[in-house]
Amino acid sequence: MDRLVKPDVKEVELSFKSGQKCSGVFRLTNLMHTMSVAVSLTTTNPTLFSFSQPFSVIPPLSSLSYTLFSQPLDQPPLCSTHHHDVITVRSAMLPTGKAHPDDFRRLFSFPGCHVFMDAAITISFVGPRVVEFLIAHYAKMGPKLSSSLGKAISGCSESQLTKSLKLAIESENPDLVSALIDAGAEVNSKDSDGGSLLGSAVKAGSVDMVRVLIASGCRADNSADRVLHDAAAMNRVDLIEILCKSSGNLELNSADSDGRTPVHIAAARGHVEALRFLLSAGGSGEIRDSKGWTPLHHSSAAGHYDVVECLLERSNAKYVVDRDGKTAFALAAENGHTELLAPLRLNDALHRAARLGDVNRVKSCLAEGATVNGRDQNGWTPLHRAAFKGGIECARVLLNHGAQVDAVDEAGYTPLHCAVEAGHAPVAMLLIAHGARPGTKNASVKGGGLPRNLDRFKNHPALVVKPFCHEKERV
Structure with a gap:
């Protein structure tokens, strides 16, 4: 016989709560038919862990429950340089069926053939607080992260996993995001403002996370999300392209609370690369925002020469006036952007049409007031x-x-x-x-x-x- 008792688990899970004692329960069963067994429980970290019964006697073919306690801590005791703590279960035959505390100490003080090493039970901390800790320290956890995360999320509800998913997105780690989604986190949950997780991933600027979320069924909400606006503000053509190709419910010309489209945002920030892609994908350069400004008004007021040139080639907004009756030319002049005055002259389109021999365009320019x-x-x-x-x-x-x-x-x-x-x-x-x-x-x-x-x-x-x-x- 190689052991006298058998545990009901290979791992004891403690649901971690900051500043509170944590506990986990397990059972041991005496495998002997006719003889009681003395049991000793120890851990690899006795300053942190304790037992309800470090020494006990289990009658023949009977079971006892044990409670493992941990001392109050502010954060989970996880470190990439240490293995998991374990419970060591030792046993010895006890013919009398009784023993005093001193008898237990003498019995297990010295190794020998009378003492059986019955089990080594892993101790794991689980729950949302552990998941949050792992997300915050994933860079330091190394190879241990995957196994620790897998154990930690087992103690989380769907709502807790979903809350942790938002943190994982902000941490820019697609592996964490995938693990939480696989464990049951809801990918189409909303934040307090009604925004989607996809919006959080775009704001974090992670292409990999955006791909993971879209592949998992995450969708943007046109009524609350501004994912294309956010990507345009960062001049992230890669994000814009993924969103346009993979998220079919997005509207390229959707407006924010100020009436600005993603094209407005790119133009105002001077992001000509994002602007060109948006226009090529079907974005409009002629929509007016709440002030009556087109993207050309924004770029002219800010002095973004390359953007102005692009919009002059791709839109017909040069003649548009805002709510104050001002053209893009007027805004450029007001803000001292003299280098823009020549390309923004109201008759420049007419000059260009005359140079190209475009009779129809010449006629339309004249009809528009050139x-x-x-x-x-x-x-x-x-x-x-x-x-x-x-x-x-x-x-x-x-x-x-x-x-x-x-x-x-x-x-x-x-x-x-x-x-x-x-x-x-x-x-x-x-x-x-x-x-x-x-x-x-x-x-x-x-x-x-x-x-x-x-x-x-x-x-x-x-x-x-x-x-x-x-x-x-x-x-």
């Missing part, structure tokens, strides 16, 4: 650009809307100069038909005011004769 003779930083009007690029249809639309045919830029060039310089005879003829004067010049034009490349137009007397007739005027 100034047909508005000038860029070099003094060029849209007609200068259309003439230089050979856009005859754009030039015709501009002229029909009152474009000044002989407008002079800062270098003294007219649209006709530009057309001739670039070799666009049809445009030059159109300009002359609308009253352009080939001899018009400005003293600041290099060479006296006549364009180069006149030899290209020898077959167009209207373009060549008059300028040469005025050669005498050149100094």
Whole structure:
């Protein structure tokens, strides 16, 4: 026979509570049919643990219950450098069936064949306070964390596990999150503000945790969560991409309490990477917030040049006025962002359309109120650009809307100069038909005011004769 008694458990669990004694109960059964057995209980940490009965007598084929106590502690006695504490169960035959305390001490004071080592019972602390401690100290726990956590969560209810899950998310440890979810934590629980756990993971900035939660069925709540807003505020394109691809219930253009969408947030913070992704995924750059500001208003007021350029390319908000009647241009000017004034000029879209030969866009710009003779930083009007690029249809639309045919830029060039310089005879003829004067010049034009490349137009007397007739005027 290798042992005299048998425990009913391999591990005694103590539900830990800060500042209170903890206790756990186990039973020992005498395996002897005819003889009583003396039992001695000790632990590897006698200063922390004690027993209701450190010495006892168990009658034949009978069982006794024992209570293990721990001293009050402020935090669980867990350390990565120590093994779990254990209860050592020793026994000896007791033919008389009785013994005094001194008899027990003498009986178990010296090892020998009469003393049996019956069991080593592990001592574990369990409960939500232990889980919280492990979450807070997971970096120090090392390999022991997994086993300790597995034991600790066994003493937690679903609500306690769910509360601990929120702490695990904040700790940015996906292994802890997975373990708690597997143990029964509710992934779609809400915080006091109605926000989801997915929102907490996004705020923590952990891609791995967001993946774990989404894979476990966690969903954002559009009525309370602002996960895309939070990701945009951090310029986290990786988080935005995961949320857009994996959480199908999210609305890209959802607004916060101030009416701002994720695009507004990215624009206001100057996060051009997040902005580009949101716009490419279907976010709008033209929605107004509670102040009437579009994302372009926000970026212009803050002086974010790259964001302004992106929004000018991807939205039509340049002409939008806020509740105070201000455009993005006005806000940039008010805040001293002079570098933004050129791209934000209200007629810049018209210039761009004229340069590209986009007739429909030229028409829409004019219909929206763009100034047909508005000038860029070099003094060029849209007609200068259309003439230089050979856009005859754009030039015709501009002229029909009152474009000044002989407008002079800062270098003294007219649209006709530009057309001739670039070799666009049809445009030059159109300009002359609308009253352009080939001899018009400005003293600041290099060479006296006549364009180069006149030899290209020898077959167009209207373009060549008059300028040469005025050669005498050149100094």
